[in-house]
Amino acid sequence: MKLATRKQLIGLCQRRYVEVELPELDASVRIQSLSEKEKSDYETRIISKNGRGILKVRLADATRRLIALCVVDANGDRLFDNTDLSIIAEMDSFVSSRIYDCLLYTSPSPRDQRGSSMRGCALKKKRG
Numbered sequence: 001m002k003l004a005t006r007k008q009l010i011g012l013c014q015r016r017y018v019e020v021e022l023p024e025l026d027a028s029v030r031i032q033s034l035s036e037k038e039k040s041d042y043e044t045r046i047i048s049k050n051g052r053g054i055l056k057v058r059l060a061d062a063t064r065r066l067i068a069l070c071v072v073d074a075n076g077d078r079l080f081d082n083t084d085l086s087i088i089a090e091m092d093s094f095v096s097s098r099i100y101d102c103l104l105y106t107s108p109s110p111r112d113q114r115g116s117s118m119r120g121c122a123l124k125k126k127r128g
Contacts, residue, residue, distance in 0.1 A: 015076065020102045022095060029079075031070045031103055042069060063100050064088040070103050 016033040034042065042065060046058040067088055068080040080088060088096065
């Protein structure tokens with residue numbers, strides 16, 4: 001395998017989108033990949049101030065924060081913001097878990113290294 005060039009790596013700055021089918025709504029939601037900056041900002045919010053592990057209180061809403069960051073409309077605009085975390089907290093956990101599992105597929109994290117179950121994740125892959 002050859003080494004990637006700078007130009008090839010810069011070409012990876014384009015967002016990836018995946019549609020997650022939600023049969024309960026007879027609809028789907030669109031999720032977008034995170035940029036490296038967005039991913040780092042998200043991870044920083046759940047790590048303790050001294051950098052030694054994840055804080056329980058911040059982990060409690062980590063899933064909701066990730067859903068708010070990644071669920072977008074057809075134009076790529078976020079459907080939720082951080083003020084919607086309490087609304088997302090009331091979402092049916094079966095649905096939020098399906099979205100979250102697909103988010104792990106779309107925006108790889110250390111957990112993915114161990115393998116995500118992808119349970120119930122009906123995907124329609126799309127670019128741009």
